[in-house]
Amino acid sequence: MCAVLSEADREExxxxxxxxxxxxxxxxxxxxxxxxxxxxxxxxxxxxxxxxVAPCCATNLMTPVPPIWTGFERTSLIEEIRxxxxxxxxxxxARLRHRGFAFFCRWYFREEWQRLAAALAR
Numbered sequence: 001m002c003a004v005l006s007e008a009d010r011e012e013x014x015x016x017x018x019x020x021x022x023x024x025x026x027x028x029x030x031x032x033x034x035x036x037x038x039x040x041x042x043x044x045x046x047x048x049x050x051x052x053v054a055p056c057c058a059t060n061l062m063t064p065v066p067p068i069w070t071g072f073e074r075t076s077l078i079e080e081i082r083x084x085x086x087x088x089x090x091x092x093x094a095r096l097r098h099r100g101f102a103f104f105c106r107w108y109f110r111e112e113w114q115r116l117a118a119a120l121a122r
Contacts, residue, residue, distance in 0.1 A: 009038050010048070014081055015074050017049045020112050021057035023069035028112075032119035042120050046113060054105035055098055056080045 005013070016031050035045055056077070060068045087094040106113075 005038075005040070005044075009040075011074075011078050013038060013040065013045065013048055014053050014077060015072070017045070017053040018057050018072040018077055020049070020109065020116075021054070021060045021068075022071055023061065023066035024071075026112065026115075028115045028119040029122075032116060032122070035120065042117050045120065046117070049113060049116075050106045050109075051098075051102050052081055052085075054109060055101050056084055058101075058105050058109065 013035065016034050019026055019031060057072060060066045060072075084098070088098050
């Protein structure tokens with residue numbers, strides 16, 4: 001089920017997946033339930049997580065004292081992801097750096113993804 005996402009659904013998924021990167025307990029079952037309502041397959045969710053959300057949010061958990069621990073502000077999150085997408089579209093160097101960091105995030109946050117994937121499968 002890899003139909004094109006509406007902008008509203010994509011932004012909702014961004015907001016839900018950003019919860020991975022706050023300094024707080026992640027409720028994987030709740031995120032999975034909300035994603036299931038949007039009806040996306042796990043491969044599409046995984047791709048969105050690691051190519052769109054993680055590159056903008058992951059550094060929050062990679063700092064000694066994460067500045068965001070209650071949740072990313074939705075409007076700012078959407079704005080940052082859109083800026084990242086524009087940079088990647090306009091610069092080969094930005095795309096290369098983005099791909100490298102996305103690859104790193106797939107490895108670094110693999111256990112979190114596995115927990116969400118298991119929750120999505122239930």
